[in-house]
Amino acid sequence: MKRIEGRIGKGNEKASVFFQKAYRVVSQIPKGRVATYGDIASALGISGGARAVGRAMSMNQDTRTVPCHRVVRSDGHVGGYAKGFLAKMALLKKEGVSVDDFNRKIIDFETVRFKKFRKKSRG
DNA sequence: TGTGTGACAAAGC
């Protein structure tokens, strides 16, 4: 966990353990795939704590350490982004995820949806 | 200890 711990320290020293775990789960999302806040929360062990996850994402300023842009809403909406949903859609499209610029929603959401999270990074 | 907030989620109209 120290790996991320150091990264988070980059202006986010207030990050709690819960946040660090959230970042770790999000970082598990492979390229070209997306996940929902609820799934992230569930992976962390808190079902219904989607909002808490959202907070963790918002708190994260290092978009390079954590691919928070791969986290979208359960309804397929791209959701928000520290840099703006525009940047979020751009990143997703660059990775191969089809996004609707008009409705700002993920195309084939259920297809690119990644929910094969693991509780421990040890595999 | 209690209240307010936020990149959410599900239900109701």
Next chain:
DNA sequence: AGCTTTGCCACAC
């Protein structure tokens, strides 16, 4: 199909 309301969690004051 779209908006509004309520519920949830963890954090900050």
